Amino acid sequence: MNKQVPKNKVITWLFNPFHYLAGGKALVIGLIIIAISGVIAWFSNSHFDGVLDFHTGRQAPIWFIVAEGFVDWLSLALVLLIAGIIISRTRFRVIDIFGTQALARFPTIFMALIALLPGYNTLINKIIANPMNAATIIFENIGALIILMLVGIVILIMLVWMVALMYRAFAVSFNVSGGKAIVSFIIGLIIAEVLSKIAIILAIKSISA
């Protein structure tokens, strides 16, 4: 029986794991990954303070950093659910959109890990303490420059990979494709980014008060 197996399973797992995994299983795995990413990020004072954001430097309780990841996931899943209801012509399961969007965040683990690179946190803290001399701080030490570039490149690659996964999750969950799907996804991503930022900033303000 021909089951239309993808030509390259490894490539499929990396760029479209939703071909194999969706629904409740994807949700459980995705939420565990979001929690683990948050815990790892805490060790480097890093935050997933927006759907597409990753910043280092501000201390916060571990539960808050973990919660940020969940806010990011929920913001995008809810917005894309609305987008999917509008543009999709097929039946879909809500659990698939939430599950696949959670799983799509797995590159955040690598972002959190790379921020643990020795010297990176020290460098960021120096820059935050003395932002006017950031250029001097970075260029006075070639090692610092290399670390910053390496972390920046890895995070950028992980971010691009994550957005690609988020789009695939959206496309598979609602069976949409083409220009309409891409435009809806981009608009949804921007709205979710704004919503997640607002939610996190309000949360920071209420904690600081």
Next chain:
Amino acid sequence: MEQELEKRMPIQCPSCSRVLEVARLVCPSCQTAVEGNFPLSVLTNLSQEDQEFILEFVKSSGSLKDMAKNYGISYPTIRNRLDAVIEKLKSFEVENK
């Protein structure tokens, strides 16, 4: 040893691309032949893979969840495959009208 060739039933006319019809049926046992014009089911317009997919769908009692398990893929992927087959069947029905 000669290997048996896998034959696929042609469904489109190689000359004008219209859907073919069955004109002659033969009993392989006694060679009795029946001639006439028998239109093919719309299902025969589908590819071999799609026909196998439909067979599996029926054998799974229409359970996409069971099919996803049998195929080793996710539920939305199987559902999207079904949607694609439905779209093809609809387009064949429109063409045949």
